Amino acid sequence: MVLTSLxxxxxxxxxxxxxxxxxxxISLGPGTLYGVLARLEEEGLIEAMPAExxxxxxxxxxxxxxxLRERLETTAKVxxxxxxxxxxLT
Amino acid sequence: xKGLSLVDATLACYPEWWRDVxxxxxxxVTEDLxxxxxxxRRLAVNLVRGALAARLRGTAMPMxxxxxxxxxxxxxxxxxxxxxxVLPFVLAATGSRGRNLLLSAATVANPASRVSTxxxxxxxxxxxxxxxxxxxxxxTLAGVVRRSSxxxxxxxxxxxxxxxVSFFIDLGLFxxxxxxxxxxxxLHAGLAPxxxxxxxxxxxxxxxxxxxxxxxxxxxxxxxxxxxxKHADLPMPSLTTGKRIAAFTxxxxxxxxxxxxxxxxxxxxxxxxxxxxxxxxxxxxxxSGQYLVVAPEWWLAIVPLTIAAVVSLAGWRSARRAWRITxxxxxxx
Numbered sequence: 001m002v003l004t005s006l007x008x009x010x011x012x013x014x015x016x017x018x019x020x021x022x023x024x025x026i027s028l029g030p031g032t033l034y035g036v037l038a039r040l041e042e043e044g045l046i047e048a049m050p051a052e053x054x055x056x057x058x059x060x061x062x063x064x065x066x067x068l069r070e071r072l073e074t075t076a077k078v079x080x081x082x083x084x085x086x087x088x089l090t
Numbered sequence: 091x092k093g094l095s096l097v098d099a100t101l102a103c104y105p106e107w108w109r110d111v112x113x114x115x116x117x118x119v120t121e122d123l124x125x126x127x128x129x130x131r132r133l134a135v136n137l138v139r140g141a142l143a144a145r146l147r148g149t150a151m152p153m154x155x156x157x158x159x160x161x162x163x164x165x166x167x168x169x170x171x172x173x174x175x176v177l178p179f180v181l182a183a184t185g186s187r188g189r190n191l192l193l194s195a196a197t198v199a200n201p202a203s204r205v206s207t208x209x210x211x212x213x214x215x216x217x218x219x220x221x222x223x224x225x226x227x228x229x230t231l232a233g234v235v236r237r238s239s240x241x242x243x244x245x246x247x248x249x250x251x252x253x254x255v256s257f258f259i260d261l262g263l264f265x266x267x268x269x270x271x272x273x274x275x276x277l278h279a280g281l282a283p284x285x286x287x288x289x290x291x292x293x294x295x296x297x298x299x300x301x302x303x304x305x306x307x308x309x310x311x312x313x314x315x316x317x318x319x320k321h322a323d324l325p326m327p328s329l330t331t332g333k334r335i336a337a338f339t340x341x342x343x344x345x346x347x348x349x350x351x352x353x354x355x356x357x358x359x360x361x362x363x364x365x366x367x368x369x370x371x372x373x374x375x376x377x378s379g380q381y382l383v384v385a386p387e388w389w390l391a392i393v394p395l396t397i398a399a400v401v402s403l404a405g406w407r408s409a410r411r412a413w414r415i416t417x418x419x420x421x422x423x
Contacts, residue, residue, distance in 0.1 A: 031140020
């Protein structure tokens with residue numbers, strides 16, 4: 001979710017929470033969000049940009065884009081198969 | 091701003107290195123969410139969960155040797171302390187709360203009774219061996235602190251002895267109580283058993299004292315080890331020994347939990363008689379065709395042992411990872 005949100009451009013924590021809530025209806029808490037951000041940053045999938053007024057934007061890296069593409073393709077494949085089978089049922 | 095003191099308190103739960111990296115921005119996000127009328131309690135709970143995860147996983151912790159060495163020491167303490175905390179429960183389950191049962195030959199000789207007995211005896215062996223390992227571990231810690239050049243060496247040394255001193259005080263009270271617990275009763279039809287030895291009132295008072303002292307000593311042990319592990323910079327060989335002791339302790343506690351569960355389940359089936367598989371397992375206790383056995387109160391030990399096993403295994407896993415990183419950072423210095 002965080003990686004997908006960052007494909008729309010760099011975002012700081014609060015903007016990420018709002019964007020994810022708009023995309024999925026899931027409202028992430030700051031504790032959860034920063035746990036994810038720390039892990040993604042450690043894995044080199046996102047990187048922090050210089051802070052502006054205590055707000056530090058994050059952007060997706062090249063490695064992050066590759067990982068996200070793989071995951072989205074897998075998810076899309078599963079969704080296509082599921083919808084096709086569901087269509088055959090009804 | 092509304093609710094900020096609660097948020098400040100929860101942010102203080104995060105490790106210092108985390109606050110250095112993310113403190114300002116997480117506070118700003120929280121302020122924005124509070125201004126949006128988000129529930130401060132919900133935010134506080136979420137932050138506490140995040141702080142717990144940051145402490146447990148150490149994700150994004152800077153690659154500084156002193157930070158990872160401190161994490162290794164804390165993880166070793168987390169893996170070994172549950173042993174001291176769980177000990178009174180195991181002793182109470184296998185000793186003080188035992189009942190003498192008169193069982194028939196067929197009942198005693200059934201496989202479930204044998205399993206229960208083997209579990210009981212194995213648990214006592216594991217308890218004794220792990221006691222020796224944990225004591226030697228704290229001895230090693232005290233030895234390293236004694237030889238260190240830390241400016242507060244004497245204070246740290248005193249604190250490093252707190253878990254062992256607490257343990258021996260608990261043990262002393264436990265033994266004192268055991269001498270006062272009645273073991274022989276006079277039985278009269280329709281009346282409550284009358285104790286022929288010990289002093290039930292003193293035993294009860296000692297039990298209350300034991301629990302009070304146990305709670306205080308457990309908290310003192312946790313606090314003192316927290317201080318020692320934070321300040322005493324142990325050399326790599328001592329961290330390696332500590333990591334091995336953490337592994338042994340975690341597996342010993344897990345084994346004791348498995349043995350207690352096995353013993354409890356087997357005891358539950360004690361009534362099932364399978365004479366064909368019987369043998370003279372309790373030959374030493376044979377008396378006029380009956381056997382005298384001690385039935386441990388397994389359930390008293392299962393819950394604390396299971397919780398301790400989960401905590402200890404998590405501590406050991408964390409210690410293993412932190413030790414590996416500390417080791418590589420030490421080599422690169």
